[in-house]
Amino acid sequence: MLKIVGKLRWYPGDASVEIRQQDLDKIAQDYGVSISIDEVKGRHFVTDREMVYEETMNGSLEEITQTVVTLVADTEHGFRSCVRQLIDKYKAPRTPYSTWGSDERAKKIIAELTDEWDGWV
Amino acid sequence: MKVLGLVASQRKLGNTEILVKEALAGAEDEGAKVEMIRLTDYKILPCDGLAPCVFGNTRCNLEDDFNFIVDKIFETDGLVLGTPCYILESTAIIKQLIDRVFSINFRSQARGKPAIIIVPYATRGWTPFAFLQPNILLLFLGMAVIDRALIHAQAVNEVVLYDRSLARARGMGKELATAIKTGDASYRGESGVCPLCHDRVLRLLRDNETVECGVCGIRGKATLKNGKINVHFAEQDIQRQRFSMENIYRHFTYHIKPSRDYFTKTRAVTKEKRERYREYLKTGDK
Numbered sequence: 134m135l136k137i138v139g140k141l142r143w144y145p146g147d148a149s150v151e152i153r154q155q156d157l158d159k160i161a162q163d164y165g166v167s168i169s170i171d172e173v174k175g176r177h178f179v180t181d182r183e184m185v186y187e188e189t190m191n192g193s194l195e196e197i198t199q200t201v202v203t204l205v206a207d208t209e210h211g212f213r214s215c216v217r218q219l220i221d222k223y224k225a226p227r228t229p230y231s232t233w234g235s236d237e238r239a240k241k242i243i244a245e246l247t248d249e250w251d252g253w254v
Numbered sequence: 255m256k257v258l259g260l261v262a263s264q265r266k267l268g269n270t271e272i273l274v275k276e277a278l279a280g281a282e283d284e285g286a287k288v289e290m291i292r293l294t295d296y297k298i299l300p301c302d303g304l305a306p307c308v309f310g311n312t313r314c315n316l317e318d319d320f321n322f323i324v325d326k327i328f329e330t331d332g333l334v335l336g337t338p339c340y341i342l343e344s345t346a347i348i349k350q351l352i353d354r355v356f357s358i359n360f361r362s363q364a365r366g367k368p369a370i371i372i373v374p375y376a377t378r379g380w381t382p383f384a385f386l387q388p389n390i391l392l393l394f395l396g397m398a399v400i401d402r403a404l405i406h407a408q409a410v411n412e413v414v415l416y417d418r419s420l421a422r423a424r425g426m427g428k429e430l431a432t433a434i435k436t437g438d439a440s441y442r443g444e445s446g447v448c449p450l451c452h453d454r455v456l457r458l459l460r461d462n463e464t465v466e467c468g469v470c471g472i473r474g475k476a477t478l479k480n481g482k483i484n485v486h487f488a489e490q491d492i493q494r495q496r497f498s499m500e501n502i503y504r505h506f507t508y509h510i511k512p513s514r515d516y517f518t519k520t521r522a523v524t525k526e527k528r529e530r531y532r533e534y535l536k537t538g539d540k
Binding site (some may be wrong): 144145146147186187188189190192193194197198199227228229230233251254 | 308309311459460494500501503504507508509511512513514515516519
């Protein structure tokens, strides 16, 4: 059975609460999936009138500051249940490219669930 | 001390212009140097959505008077925004400005400056969203709305019949000038439900528990007590308001700019798939 691999990307300020591995572990345990977290720190910062800000226009979307949660599931049921939990807890990631890096099946499932659960409407 | 009045009505010397002039006269009484701009006298094109302002980190490049208007707002110390209420909300030129101030990103030079909103309207009960667009515009610019007024007047120049309304506008102009002089840009108008924009327009979210001020993006809980609806916004939720400089910066930095890379990554697929729409219902070039 092919595994379903999904990546969800929350950018600074997007998640309603801090995303922590220990909380993800509980969700993973409940649904028999594997969840890992990757805190990406952006590399391109500029200073403009005493403000330091990240310039995200020219680089790759994988390299900007974000929290990437990777789910790997053996079953669609497990994957769906997990994504629903994540949306409930953190609100859905906000951009069309928030699932970049997911396999196509994962992207479809996440799109369906975020339209349904969202957290923003 | 400079105060700028913006009139969002096509009518010359209509109710909106008269009320804005009263407010400016009030500011002038307090020592302000005043100026008025009728927005509809200027060319303000719709945003074309191509966003060189974002992807080129430049000012808006459309050839019209928008940047002139923005520079006037940035130069002033306080702002009077007057718009009539047309079909439940302000006139279209306010929305046009909202779309275009996108080009300012988080770099507004009007942040913290006080403003007032004056809205003449014709029919009671037809003004639920009267302050929505003016609030969006001013809050995006980071301005501090210190007061706002709905003024009941309908026919051309009718407001001159109502001394109380004229006095209200004048008083607001005086308050605006005082706010500039003292540095106290706290809100002193009628209280609303949202602690930020002071409006009473809330969204009930799908969970049927959470309410949200759609303008400010802050969420709270609505409860029923003694038959009255009570809405509470926790401090941490108020901090998440969408128009703080930090959150506008985040919006552009993480929600908009990376779309360029996503566009590049998906270009081959979108280019192929869009072709089926090219000839279907094609409209002729004019």
